[in-house]
Amino acid sequence: MTEGLGAAPTTTSVEPSGAVPLLFVTRDEYHDRVAQLKAEGFEMCADLCAVDYLSHPARRLPEGVVGERFEVVVNLLSLSMKRRVRIRVQVPESDPSVPTLFDLYPGSEAMEREAYDMHGVVFTGHPDLTRILMPEDWEGHPLRKDYGVGRVPVQFKEAPGPR
């Protein structure tokens, strides 16, 4: 397994269940890399989500990785090896699209729709890329950092009566 991880810049994240390898891959190698990991025994796509790093363009990343606004984070799980691996893909704001993992992991269908709905990341090749949580005619992608949080004005004084 370890020789397979050498191709992309990796670090590890120490978590309660042990160290998890972190893989940083480019968009072009993303799909092939996941396919390779699947062949190596990661049978399940446990989680897929997107992160909007709007206010942190200069965050700490391994050498050779250029930080973009969005990141798609995929957590793969191997039932046979009892291991996890996490893949982080940088997705630019100008063209927020990555290939879908649907052909490898059909279970990523709802997760990719959620990431599209919440962050506006387009998964090319997804069979039904529509909004999943928000109404179909909703504008904007709520979990983007430049999407405002709605507020209800709170009135602290007694309102002057209508009379």
Add this chain to the structure above:
Amino acid sequence: MNEDPLAPHPGRRSSWSPAETSEGSQELAPAGALRLDHSVASVLRIPEGAVDGGQIDVERGEDTMIINMGPQHPSTHGVLRLMLELEGETVLRTKPVVGYLHTGMEKTAEELTYVQGATNVSLMDYLPPLHNELVFSLATEALLGVQVPPRAVWIRMLMSELNRMSSHLMWMATNGMDLGSTSMMISGFRERELVLEFFQKTTGLRMNHNYIRPGGVAADLPDGWEDDVEVICDTVFERTYEYDELLTGQPIFRERTEAVGSLSAEVAVALSATGPILRSTGVPWDLRRTMPYLAYDEVDFDVIVGTYGDNFDRYSIRLNEIRESVRIVRQVLEKMPRGDYRLQDAKVTPPPRRRIDESMEALIHHFKVFTEGFRVPEGEVYVAVESPRGELGCYLVSDGTAKPYRCHIRGPSFVNLQTLPALLRGGLIADAVAVISSVDPVMGEVDR
């Protein structure tokens, strides 16, 4: 591997079980062999011609009919809506439509400090709220790099196992109701009430406790908790055998659950199903055993595994998991260590109440923790625990401030709902209610 992986296979034993069983470790099918056209079942929007419905052995009529079930249907466990494509009484394709309960909790989480965060995640899956708090707290602690005291670990285990019992009891109740057994419903709620009473005594609330917090738990167990827990264990354990009499052996119940909604292990893994759904297909995957967290490697329990992946397997897995939880709770009762119930680090947890009256620093720390919160070092972490519904994950990104930059919760119900099209395909519309019930979705967690 059979030709149509989505076809139900009543009575077929799954050939696939990766981790070790009592009969030694077993081999995996090669990953490349998995070829699955999931779109056949789940995506209704693809053109008609692209779907070959001929694989299902039904009397084919003139045309098919699409009906909507929900979101107000009483048996959809909240506000789940299903688009069902029917051919006569047979379900061909299904599309779950979710989002009716979406309240933007992940967005809210970015506005709350880590201290307040547990109150927010607690509302997602409201049947086992303590698991949500647990996974959020574990993620925060992993970023902080702190270890909670042993007593806190064992209290967390006690509470999450009790919560697993109450959640499964609730499922037994609603599942019984869906299948027409009102006695089961009343019994299930009666036993669940026992557990909730103990929660109320310990945490002050019956649900949404905000009890497990980053740094430990909110309060120590109440005096005499051993007796209360003993009573719960004895009562619930005894009553599970009453459920056996009530349901397990009943011919009508068996008719309605056996070979209904079958799933193969290949499909379950491909669709990322976890929890009882995955285990019902014969895959012995339980995070408490396979990737132990808390102190689950120090207690003795069995992972319950099914064979056929049908409704009856999922029923018996949940029933037996109640018994296994009782077994774990009894061991926790014996092994509960003494000591602090939370971290004594004034930067993370508030000082004890009595210190506030005598120490200025304690007052300042108390004030700071509850107004500003604590800063968490930069980083990102994914932590998963085994909730009653499956893998409950929390992906937390911190940018060094007192609020999470991103808090993503991987809800097991949300992912498990994807198995519904595969479970319903080829079955009767009359069984749809039973199948939805056996997936056990909690819409609060699906929609978040």
